Amino acid sequence: MFTALLLEEKDKKTHASLQRLNEHQLTTGDVLVKVDYSTLNYKDALAITGKGKIVRQWPMVPGIDYAGTVLASDHPDYRIGDEVLLTGWGVGEQYWGGLAEKASAKGDWLIPLPPGMSAKRAMAIGTAGFTAMLSLMALEQAGVKPDQGPVLVTGATGGVGSVAVRLLAGAGFEVHAATGRPEHADWLTSLGAAAILSRSELDAEPAPLESQRWAAAIDSVGGRTLAKILSQTKMDGAVAACGLAGGVALNTTVMPFILRGVRLLGINSVYMPREKRIAAWQRLQRSLPLDFEDQAQVLTLEQSIAAAGDLLAGKLRGRVVIQP
Structure with a gap:
């Protein structure tokens, strides 16, 4: 038996509760993992509150990422006691996720924890930090260099944004952080932001081309x-x-692309190939401070239900780690 946060649909509404489940209900893959830490991401909050169409089948254990220790394995790459992490692959949406004491996954979805990285540190980084690193790597591959000018980060007090500020500053970029929460300006500056913008500056209807910033x-x-x-x-x-x-709509023109050569780079962290995952996580281990995990807020499974609403309401900042 193990405890999990279970989402059920009743009267077309999402109901979240802690429940004791049997291991035989975990039928997703060939590796059984003891979950040491998971996280609360924006997508998880949408699933738990029912405010987004995240869950694809019911009932569902949310949690799009987790890190822990292998309890049993029929996969050739993993043995009992191996430390692993998982992000993406539809976990927490289509397959039972990490907001539980145990999880089952396909071995091909897992990667080993990078050398020297604890499960807590991995989840203090989580899907959000992984996405931030993939974004930085994409900009670098596009040829962007620190001497070209400031780099903007939106949603800077959120999970992705706050890690992106750290990573960009650490890579030598001048970071401008946009947020709707001016009370956290000093915190963003401590992460490495050189300037703070109000979210409202970027919310106005754009002209086809504006001043280059x-x-x-x-x-x-x-x-x-x-x-x-x-x-x-x-x-x-x-x-x-x-x-x-x-929002998902993008009402723009071709002018930034054909008159300035601007490139729009889509970041898909869910189905990133294994080799790129490993490279990104190894760089995250090197790039972030050794005490990074100490700055994450640690909550229990029970607390994650209320925290989901707080996250959507903008009451949380940075990373939220869940310890089952």
């Missing part, structure tokens, strides 16, 4: 904010789009 951007908001950023990106700049908190 950004060498690049990492955007977790989408919608009109992304359209605004594209219109303000410098010649030969690039924008990594990795979120949709502000």
Whole structure:
């Protein structure tokens, strides 16, 4: 038996509760994992509160990522006692996820914890940090360099944004952080932001082209904010789009692309190939401070239910780690 946060659909509404489940209910894959830590991501919050169409089948254990220790394995790459982590692959949406004491996964979805990385550190980074690193790597592959000018990060107090600020600053970029929560300006500055912008500056209807401000951007908001950023990106700049908190529609023009050579880079962290996953996680281990996990908020499974609403309401900042 093990404890899990279970989501059930009753009267077309989502109900979340802690329940004791049997291991035989875990039928997803060929590796059984003792979950040491998971996280609370934006997508998890949407699933738990029922405010987003995240869950694809019921009942569902949410949690799109987790790190832990192998309890049993029929996969040739993993043995009992191996330390592993998982992000993406539809876990927490289509397959039971990590907000539980145990989880079952296909071995091909897992990767070993990088040398020196604890399960807590891995989940303090989590899907959000992994996405931030993929975004940074995409900008670098697009040729963006620190001497080209400031890089904008939207949703900067969120999981992806806060890690992106750290990573960009650590890589030598001048980081401008956009947030709707000015009370956290000092915290963002401590992460490495050189300037703080109000979210409202990017929420206005954009012109086809505006004054060139950004060498690049990492955007977790989408919608009109992304359209605004594209219109303000410098010649030969690039924008990594990795979120949709502000909406899925993108009403823009071709002008930033054909008159300035701006590149829009889509970041898909869910189905990233294994080799790129390992490379990104190894770089995360090297790039983030040794005490990074100490700055994450640690909650229990029971606390994650209320925290999901707080996250959507903008009451949380940074990373939230869940310890089953």
